[in-house]
Amino acid sequence: MKIYLDGQFYDKENAKISVFDHGLLYGDGVFEGIRFYHGRVFRLEEHIARLFDSAKAICLKIPQDKAAVTAAVLETIRQNALQDGYVRLVVTRGPGDLGLNPALCPKATVFIIASKITLYPDEMYRNGLTVATCATRRIPHGALSPMVKSLNYLNNVLAKIEAQQSGAGEGLMLNEQGYVAECTGDNVFIVKNGAIFTPPISSGALAGITREVVFEIAAELGIAISEPEMTRYDIYTADECFLTGTAAEIIPAVRLDSREIGDGKPGPVTGRLIARFRQLTETTGTAIY
Ligand code: PXG
DSSP: OEEEETTEEEEGGGOOOOTTBHHHHHOOEEEEEEEEETTEETTHHHHHHHHHHHHHHTTOOOSSOHHHHHHHHHHHHHHTTOSSEEEEEEEEOOBOOSSSOGGGOOSOEEEEEEEOOOOOOHHHHHHOEEEEEOSSOOOOTTTSOTTSOBSOOHHHHHHHHHHHHTTOSEEEEEOTTSOEEEESSSEEEEEETTEEEOOOGGGTOOOOHHHHHHHHHHHHHTOOEEOOOOOHHHHHTOSEEEEEETTTEEEEEEEETTEESTTSSOOHHHHHHHHHHHHHHHHOSEEOO
């Protein structure tokens, strides 16, 4: 496996960053998780744009422009001769002092890993995932914007631990007001009376790229979609529920807090969205080779 690190490629064993890197010391950095299918990178431009927005929001200067980072992502996949897989693109504040002052970190660190991804088992796409509400609340806008895809995932990690401890596949996170925000690594949607609903970004959701694709597919299929504030009541009483994310793609959720959602089986609208999403991943994207 070849890893991109600050402009060079290294074997996995030799791809190392400093223990003084503030990405490690303070979670000071940003990242993207990107998928590629059949030799094409899905929604690459959107991922690069979000990375640069995340960096800008935390005053982190990426030492290359968007075109150079895009080229580095493509080259990393080529170096590993992959057709299908997953890219982790990370920019940290870089090595600095012991002390959180980012001004003492002269240069950001950029690394890119291109690898295979372990999907949720096929069974979960057919039968659906179970979700549990977490006591850990989504980080409020006033502390750190949930729009920033930062290296500070401890909030989500704690929620994921809760979900696992209760035997669920994913954890539902509420915001400080008790409205539904998102899951620990996915956006959440419901279907009610044939229309699709998802919480607004202002409720504490990441502006997911897969989420955006669902909006496009809904428009194409003529299905109404909107973003009202949502509570758990809306999910408990929904006809269907599904989660979206680069890693998860579109996956049905059939239980929340052990309660059946709809009839407890993946629903027809979710099925149509998954089918169209798969078509898009197979036929669109930035060519790698
Ligand atoms: N919310 C959060 C908190 C996320 O981290 C999403 C929503 C979905 O966004 P996209 O743009 O991917 O549709 C994410 C993305 C992982 C993993 O390793 C997690 C994500 C992406 C890739 C891998 O669990 N989360």
